[in-house]
Amino acid sequence: MNNIVLANxxxxxxxxxxxxLILRQVEFEYEYWKYIHIFIxxxxxxxxxxxxxxxxxxxxxxxxxxxxxxxxxxxxLHASTATFVGYFRSRILKWVEPAGKYNLNYSPTLERFGxxxxxxxxxxxxxxxxxxxxxxxxxxxxxxxxxLLNTLVTFVFSFFGVVFYMRIFKPLD
Amino acid sequence: xxxxxxLFLQLGxxxxxxxxxxxxxxxxxxxNQEQRLIFNNSWTNFxxxxxxxxxxxxxxxxxxxxxxxxxxxxxxxxxxLLIYKSRVEELERDSLFLAGPDSLSTDTIYRLIPARVxxxxxxxxxxxxxxxxxxxxxxxxxxxxxxxxxxxxxxxSTGPRHALVMSLLHPQSHPxxxxxxxxxxxxxxxxxxxxxxxLLENVPKHANPVKGDTIETSGYSLIFPKGIPLGTIKAVDNxxxxxxxxxxxxxxxxxxxxxxxxxxxxxxxxxxxETLLQEVKNE
Numbered sequence: 001m002n003n004i005v006l007a008n009x010x011x012x013x014x015x016x017x018x019x020x021l022i023l024r025q026v027e028f029e030y031e032y033w034k035y036i037h038i039f040i041x042x043x044x045x046x047x048x049x050x051x052x053x054x055x056x057x058x059x060x061x062x063x064x065x066x067x068x069x070x071x072x073x074x075x076x077l078h079a080s081t082a083t084f085v086g087y088f089r090s091r092i093l094k095w096v097e098p099a100g101k102y103n104l105n106y107s108p109t110l111e112r113f114g115x116x117x118x119x120x121x122x123x124x125x126x127x128x129x130x131x132x133x134x135x136x137x138x139x140x141x142x143x144x145x146x147x148l149l150n151t152l153v154t155f156v157f158s159f160f161g162v163v164f165y166m167r168i169f170k171p172l173d
Numbered sequence: 174x175x176x177x178x179x180l181f182l183q184l185g186x187x188x189x190x191x192x193x194x195x196x197x198x199x200x201x202x203x204x205n206q207e208q209r210l211i212f213n214n215s216w217t218n219f220x221x222x223x224x225x226x227x228x229x230x231x232x233x234x235x236x237x238x239x240x241x242x243x244x245x246x247x248x249x250x251x252x253x254l255l256i257y258k259s260r261v262e263e264l265e266r267d268s269l270f271l272a273g274p275d276s277l278s279t280d281t282i283y284r285l286i287p288a289r290v291x292x293x294x295x296x297x298x299x300x301x302x303x304x305x306x307x308x309x310x311x312x313x314x315x316x317x318x319x320x321x322x323x324x325x326x327x328x329x330s331t332g333p334r335h336a337l338v339m340s341l342l343h344p345q346s347h348p349x350x351x352x353x354x355x356x357x358x359x360x361x362x363x364x365x366x367x368x369x370x371x372l373l374e375n376v377p378k379h380a381n382p383v384k385g386d387t388i389e390t391s392g393y394s395l396i397f398p399k400g401i402p403l404g405t406i407k408a409v410d411n412x413x414x415x416x417x418x419x420x421x422x423x424x425x426x427x428x429x430x431x432x433x434x435x436x437x438x439x440x441x442x443x444x445x446x447e448t449l450l451q452e453v454k455n456e
Contacts, residue, residue, distance in 0.1 A: 053186070054185070054186025054187075054189075054190075055185050055186045055189050057186075058186055058189045058190045058193060059189060059193075062193045062197070065197070066197075069200075074201075074205060075200040075201065075203070075204040075205065076196075076197040076198060076199070076200030076201035076202075076203075076204065076205070077197075077201055077205065077208075079193070079196075079197040079200065080193075080194055080197030080198055080201065083190060083193045083194055083197060084190075084194065086190075087186065087187070087190035136201070137208075139201075139207070139208040139211045139212065140211050140215070
């Protein structure tokens with residue numbers, strides 16, 4: 001039990017630092033490359049144990065978001081998105097629930113539930129996260145093409161990051 | 174108890190979510206240049222639209238009051254028109270004489286009191302109207318009640334807040350009217366069958382009335398100002414070859430069955446004229 005908490009605390013700070021110090025450098029000024037961003041910190045929200053109470057998910061998601069905002073100089077942008085995804089995680093989980101019920105002692109990981117289930121779940125959560133983020137960033141419905149383009153390109157690159165993470169660390173819980 | 178706790182936990186998550194989102198958006202709008210501009214712009218648009226809606230609502234609510242003030246403004250304009258008409262007439266009459274500016278100082282002054290019809294009847298044999306202005310507003314008996322294009326009747330009696338008006342559609346009312354452009358005149362009389370038609374009697378045959386001519390108030394009455402258009406000639410009855418006057422059917426411009434706002438005429442010289450006529454009668 002304590003191991004799981006500790007693992008998540010480590011993951012929290014690890015992802016935050018990777019995102020804030022390394023992936024933030026991935027910013028291109030060229031015409032079409034400017035849509036590329038890599039966001040990997042939502043993995044923290046994604047991988048929280050199934051029995052985590054809603055309040056804790058929402059609170060720590062907000063904390064993660066606001067800390068990422070510190071690195072990105074965009075107060076509130078990542079925070080609002082992360083809070084949103086954190087709150088709706090339980091609904092997404094209910095949506096992709098496998099035939100048998102969840103074992104609440106598990107975390108929603110590749111090792112526990114298999115690649116098919118996991119990547120579907122990750123794709124939904126990341127898709128929502130990125131779309132919400134770019135929609136909030138645009139702050140208006142006028143630039144919807146830009147929002148969709150950003151979401152799509154960033155989704156592809158971020159998902160590589162997710163696959164890498166899962167393959168390298170193979171987190172169980 | 175367990176369920177209640179569970180419910181609170183669920184709700185706690187929701188409340189936390191909402192409050193953190195509000196905080197985040199506050200931060201976004203407060204500290205991000207681009208988003209703040211968009212937010213301010215949208216907010217201005219939204220509140221301006223809202224203002225317009227609210228303003229429209231208020232306008233609708235105050236429509237009655239607006240109407241009243243417009244009626245007063247109308248009355249003032251109509252008043253001036255009547256005064257100018259009487260002045261022009263006076264100037265035309267006096268143009269043969271070398272009239273100094275003083276000669277205009279004895280002008281007839283008309284004051285109009287805007288009023289609303291509270292009760293109206295047209296189907297009786299003796300028709301009366303009730304207006305919402307009385308002695309408190311300066312209304313007295315024998316004042317005329319007019320419209321922009323017609324006359325309504327004569328004030329018979331007044332209360333503090335109301336006035337009873339003998340309608341034009343009353344056997345006893347026969348105001349004098351003339352054919353526009355001439356000074357031939359006759360008196361209007363109502364035959365109790367049609368609220369839109371009156372008879373104009375005692376017009377001499379040599380006045381040569383033609384169908385379609387406009388009939389207006391003659392100004393020979395003590396009560397009504399001169400030159401208010403009343404209606405047009407609908408038919409001229411010349412079947413009676415012996416009589417030297419015509420019987421003319423006049424169709425009115427305004428249907429007296431459909432009245433809302435009217436003007437009560439206060440003519441400055443009416444009292445004087447009445448006393449003069451009274452003296453003649455007493456002799």
